[in-house]
Structure formats: structure tokens, C-alpha cells
Amino acid sequence: MKLLVVAEHNHKALAASTLNTISAASALAKAQASHPSAPQVLELHVLVAGHQAEQAANQAARCQGVHQVWLADGPAHAEPIAEALASQALHLIHTLDPALASDASAGHKADGLRAVVLPSSTMGKNLAPRLAAMLNVAAISDITKVISHDTFERPIYAGNVISTVQSIDPVLVVTARTTAFEAVVSGAEPAAIAAVQAVDPAVLSRFVSQALSKSERPELSSAKVVVSGGRALGSAEQYQAVLTPLADKLGAALGASRAAVDAGYAPNDYQVGQTGKVVAPNLYIAIGMSGAIQHLAGMKDSKVIVAINKDPDAPIFQVADYGLVADLFEVVPQLTEKI
Numbered sequence: 001m002k003l004l005v006v007a008e009h010n011h012k013a014l015a016a017s018t019l020n021t022i023s024a025a026s027a028l029a030k031a032q033a034s035h036p037s038a039p040q041v042l043e044l045h046v047l048v049a050g051h052q053a054e055q056a057a058n059q060a061a062r063c064q065g066v067h068q069v070w071l072a073d074g075p076a077h078a079e080p081i082a083e084a085l086a087s088q089a090l091h092l093i094h095t096l097d098p099a100l101a102s103d104a105s106a107g108h109k110a111d112g113l114r115a116v117v118l119p120s121s122t123m124g125k126n127l128a129p130r131l132a133a134m135l136n137v138a139a140i141s142d143i144t145k146v147i148s149h150d151t152f153e154r155p156i157y158a159g160n161v162i163s164t165v166q167s168i169d170p171v172l173v174v175t176a177r178t179t180a181f182e183a184v185v186s187g188a189e190p191a192a193i194a195a196v197q198a199v200d201p202a203v204l205s206r207f208v209s210q211a212l213s214k215s216e217r218p219e220l221s222s223a224k225v226v227v228s229g230g231r232a233l234g235s236a237e238q239y240q241a242v243l244t245p246l247a248d249k250l251g252a253a254l255g256a257s258r259a260a261v262d263a264g265y266a267p268n269d270y271q272v273g274q275t276g277k278v279v280a281p282n283l284y285i286a287i288g289m290s291g292a293i294q295h296l297a298g299m300k301d302s303k304v305i306v307a308i309n310k311d312p313d314a315p316i317f318q319v320a321d322y323g324l325v326a327d328l329f330e331v332v333p334q335l336t337e338k339i
């Protein structure tokens with residue numbers, strides 16, 4: 001049986017999310033292998049669809065547990081377009097499991113495709129429903145744990161309830177919450193890399209432009225330390241003046257509550273929470289934010305949480321490992337100076 005991971009990358013290197021996703025796929029492979037009624041030999045395949053993306057493919061081949069890397073290299077994949085990537089993934093799925101091409105309910109055969117695993121990132125969320133629809137199965141999003149060959153845990157209601165979901169579909173299409181799975185170890189004996197024809201589908205969408213925010217800071221989703229600010233910062237100028245020196249000293253990424261983003265204190269891609277990014281750094285410093293459940297949904301799995309708030313009853317203190325009841329404008333500059 002085969003599992004397929006669709007890699008997220010920038011042609012030169014895999015995104016950190018791909019390493020966590022390979023790890024989630026390995027956990028699923030182990031669960032398939034130990035399924036008592038039908039233990040299976042599992043092969044973990046990775047699709048790298050890109051343009052001049054050999055480096056990313058080489059990196060994927062060195063990841064622990066990867067059996068085979070498929071490189072679909074062509075101009076159609078120079079930019080990440082979900083429609084093109086979905087067609088490419090489907091083309092490979094039909095190559096790996098020809099029975100699925102004629103009968104979408106096929107699968108579950110000893111040498112067939114069992115699962116497609118994607119990161120729970122913008123790319124994965126864009127691709128999973130398309131692939132699930134093409135395969136006529138349900139997509140299971142944002143899994144945080146593999147319980148067995150067909151059963152997963154996933155958070156609902158902003159992380160307040162953990163639901164257990166069982167699938168009866170022959171092929172599983174899942175997205176994995178990257179913070180719930182350790183990054184796979186690199187440096188294994190390289191797996192084989194094979195070329196697969198780059199599919200250039202006549203799609204209704206085309207790439208126009210991409211506006212990337214450039215930053216010297218670590219990427220928010222994978223940063224080890226996050227300094228995050230809320231509405232109490234009061235303005236974009238104060239957000240920068242108070243938080244940037246602390247983040248600089250700690251080599252941290254900057255984050256924000258939705259209230260701070262909506263007020264224009266911080267850019268959109270800084271938002272942490274239910275409708276923002278999900279982070280789980282070693283250290284999360286929440287400054288001048290109340291700790292609304294929608295915010296907690298994005299950061300409560302952080303290893304150590306430090307909260308600074310002048311209200312001792314602020315809900316953020318319920319999840320904080322260390323709390324400081326103080327005016328942020330007084331204590332944050334003092335803290336920065338002491339580091």
C-alpha cells in the first residue's frame with residue numbers, strides 16, 4: 001500500500017510544514033502496518049511539483065521513512081496554483097494506483113493508494129478539498145493525532161473539543177496540523193527520485209502576481225520564540241517601539257491578536273488564533289492581550305507561555321506558565337534591557 005505526501009516547498013528547499021507532514025504520514029503508515037485484520041506493507045511517496053525543483057526533491061529523498069520521491073518539474077508549477085497542483089497530484093495518484101482512474105471507489109488493495117497527506121497550511125487547505133472531490137471521498141482536515149489506520153483526532157470549536165473521526169472511505173485525504181507532529185529527521189539513505197510528467201492543465205485561473213512580506217525574522221509558524229502583542233499596544237508605532245526590541249533580543253517572530261491586526265497595529269499575516277496561524281513555539285510571550293478563546297486556539301500548545309497584562313483576572317493567565325500583572329509600557333522595556 002502507498003501513502004502520498006504532497007510537498008510544500010520553494011523549489012530550493014522543503015517548507016518546514018512538509019517535514020511535519022511526512023512525520024504525520026509515517027505515523028499513519030505505522031497504524032496501517034499494525035492494523036490487526038489486514039497488516040500492510042507501506043510505501044511513503046512524496047510529490048514535489050515545481051520548476052527547477054531538484055534541490056527540494058533531493059531534500060525530500062533524505063527524509064526518514066520516505067520510499068520514493070516523484071519530481072514533476074515544469075513551468076506549470078513555477079508558481080503555486082492549487083488547480084494545477086491538484087491535477088498534478090491526481091495524475092500521480094492514477095499512476096500509483098491505476099484502479100482509481102477507472103473506479104474512484106477502488107483502493108484498499110494491497111498495492112493501492114491508501115492516503116494522501118497534506119500540511120494544514122494554506123497550500124494544504126487549498127488542495128485537500130479539491131483532491132477529495134476528485135477522488136469522491138471526504139477530506140479530513142487538521143488532524144492532531146493518528147489513533148488507528150482509519151481514525152484520527154482533530155480539534156473543533158476553536159480547540160475546545162477534540163473530536164475523534166473515523167473514515168470509511170477507501171482512500172484517505174487528510175491535512176495534518178503541523179504543530180502536532182515533530183519534524184521528520186533528515187539525513188537518511190536517499191530514497192529514489194523519479195520524474196513524473198508535469199501536467200499543464202487548461203485551468204480557469206492563472207498566476208498574476210505574488211506579494212510576499214520579506215522579513216529577517218523567523219517565520220511565525222515555525223519560530224522557536226514568538227513575541228505577540230494585543231489591542232493594549234494602542235497603535236502601530238507603539239507595537240513596533242515596544243515589541244520589536246524584545247523580539248530582536250530573543251531572535252523571535254512577531255505575532256498579534258486579531259484585535260491588534262484589525263486595528264492596523266500589525267500586518268494580517270501576524271495574526272495568531274482560530275482564524276490566524278497556529279503556533280507552538282518553545283516560548284510564547286503574550287503582551288497586552290486578554291486571551292480570548294479564539295486567540296488561545298492558535299497558541300495554547302506553546303511549551304512555555306508568558307503573559308503580561310495589567311488585569312489580574314485576564315483569561316490569558318489561566319494558560320500562562322508565568323504571569324506578570326503590570327503595565328506593559330513600563331515592564332516590557334525593562335525586561336528588554338535586562339536580557
Ligand SMILES: Cc1cc2nc3c(=O)[nH]c(=O)nc-3n(C[C@H](O)[C@H](O)[C@H](O)COP(=O)(O)OP(=O)(O)OC[C@H]3O[C@@H](n4cnc5c(N)ncnc54)[C@H](O)[C@@H]3O)c2cc1C
Pocket residue numbers: 229230231232256257258259260271272273274275276277287288289290291292293294295298308309310311314326327328329
Ligand atoms: C469567529 C472569530 C474568530 C476570531 N479569531 C481570532 C483569532 O484568530 N485570533 C485572535 O487573536 N482573535 C480572534 N478573534 C477575536 C477574539 O475574540 C478577541 O476579540 C481578540 O483576541 C482580542 O484581542 P486582544 O486580546 O488583543 O484585545 P482585548 O480582548 O481587548 O484585550 C486587551 C488586554 O490588554 C490588557 N491591557 C490593557 N492595557 C494594558 C497595559 N497598559 N498593560 C498591560 N495590559 C494591558 C487588558 O487588560 C486586556 O486584557 C476571533 C473572534 C471571532 C468571533
